[in-house]
Amino acid sequence: MAVELRDDSDNGSDLSRSGSPSPSSPTPSLSNTTSNDGEGIVDHSTFNQLLDLDMEDDDEFSRTLVHNYFEQAQRAFGDMDAAMSASDLLGLSRLGHFLKGSSAQLGLLKVKASCEKLQYYGQGMDAAGQHSSISNEEAENQIRILLIQMRREYDEAETYLKVLYGEQQLEQ
Amino acid sequence: MPMPASISPPGSPPSPTMSVDSIHGHNTLRLNSPLQLDQLRRIKVMIVDDNSINLSILSRMLEKHFTDIVQLTVITTSGVEALQRLASEEFDLILMDIDMPVLTGVQTTIAIRQNTSESPILEHNQNVAIIAVTTSDGAEQRELYRQVGMSDCVSKPIDPSKLRSAIEGAMKASG
Secondary structure (H helix, E strand, O other), rough: EEEEOOOOOOOOOOOOOOOOOOOOOOOOOOOOOOOOOOOOOOOOOOOHHHOOOOEEOOOHHHHHHHHHHHHHHHHHHHHHHHHHHHOOHHHHHHHHHHHHHHHHOOOOOHHHHHHHHHHHHOOOEEEOOEOOOOHHHHHHHHHHHHHHHHHHHHHHHHHHEEEEEEEOOOOO | OOOOOOOOOOOOOOOOOOOOEOOEEEEOOOOOOHHHHHHHOOOEEEEEOOOOHHHHHHHHHHHOOOOEEEEEEEEEEOOOHHHHHHHHOOOEEEOOOOOOOOOOOOHHHHHHHHHHOOOOOOHHHHHHEEEEEEEEOOHHHHHHHHHHHHEEEEEEOHHHHHHHHHHHHHHHHOO
């Protein structure tokens, strides 16, 4: 698929993908949204760059993007489970790299770090990306543990973002 | 001393016929040289990335922050699609993801530079400026990108100021 953005003469096209339009809401802020301000979950400077792509007083772009990320992550986790069942380590590595990119773009620190580890483990490397001599079975065990951790980290990030956009109440 | 009749009011866009002679006649500013006119031309950019999130962010960034440089952006989701597009349209710059299925960004760049794709790409595009946009940004990988003909590498998450520097450098290098 090739989609052209507007040039000077075209005011219509927009790459935002969305279902029904969301109601307008105040531009999300990374302050005062959770008790811990997302410390360790989200890199504020990266996410603020994303918010900077919103139009003034309209968070549709970033909100839609975040929801697209949720959908992408869910699909990736499903594919990871399938790859794990098939002992497809290279497939797991590719999936880790794929989700790492979009997680990085949203500033999701822990998810990105775990995705990177998955990328490395799937290629038989250690967590730092250095060559190691572990067996495929050992790599699978590492990945099995990592996937549980990654899912927990993703759930934490998803909750944080939903609270940020007012789509979920902060649990006290 | 009468002003030359060709002077336009301040703030007007430059005209090819505009020229200013100083009172002493030493300095002449002409805005009709090819270099200065080229500097006003905005570029056509192709983004290549298989990840829709990355495509959305980068294209939006160009749309919002780079309107002074970029006239039109086209997005493609694979190296194969990029090569097909390069066979029929001219581009000034490609922002290339690296890790993509089927054809990686490196393989796509090699195919462009060596024109080895199934459909020959336009001659203009063989030397198009290419910037890697990737999380795979270690020193060895950057050297590989340089060797296959990419002019720079911008890390994800993308910093708009670094992207701007890379684009300006790439455009300057490509003349």
